[in-house]
Amino acid sequence: MLQWALIFLIVAIIAGVFGFGGIAGASASIAQILFFIFLIALVVSVIMHLVRRT
Template sequence: MLYWALIFFIVAIVAGIFGFGGVASASAGIAQILFFIFLVVFVVSLIMGLVRRR
């Protein structure tokens, strides 16, 4: 998931450089959503791993 967030971020940067504002905005929004989903899944898996050890 972090890989896809990075891909969308790169697409947003390239689209922004070439002047495609709508595409850049949409790609940046998707990248941001994917990154936050990744963070939530990462934190939940860390907590579950700590709970299972006990």
Template sequence: MLYWALVFLVVALVAGALGFGGIAGASTGIAQILFYIFLILLVVSLVMGLMRRRG
């Protein structure tokens, strides 16, 4: 999932550099959403791993 967030970030940067503001904005939004989902899943998996070790 982090890979796709980085792909959309690169698309947003290229589109922004070429002057496609709408595409750049949409790609940036998608990249942010995917990155936050990745962070939430990372935290959940870390907490579950810590709980499994203690239990």
């Protein structure tokens, strides 16, 4: 999932450089959403690992 967030971030940067504002904004928003979903999944995974370990 982090890989997809990075891909959308790169697409947003490239689109911004070439002047495609709408595509850049949409790609940046998608990258941000995917990044936060990744962070939530990471935190849940770490908590589950710690609970299972004890």
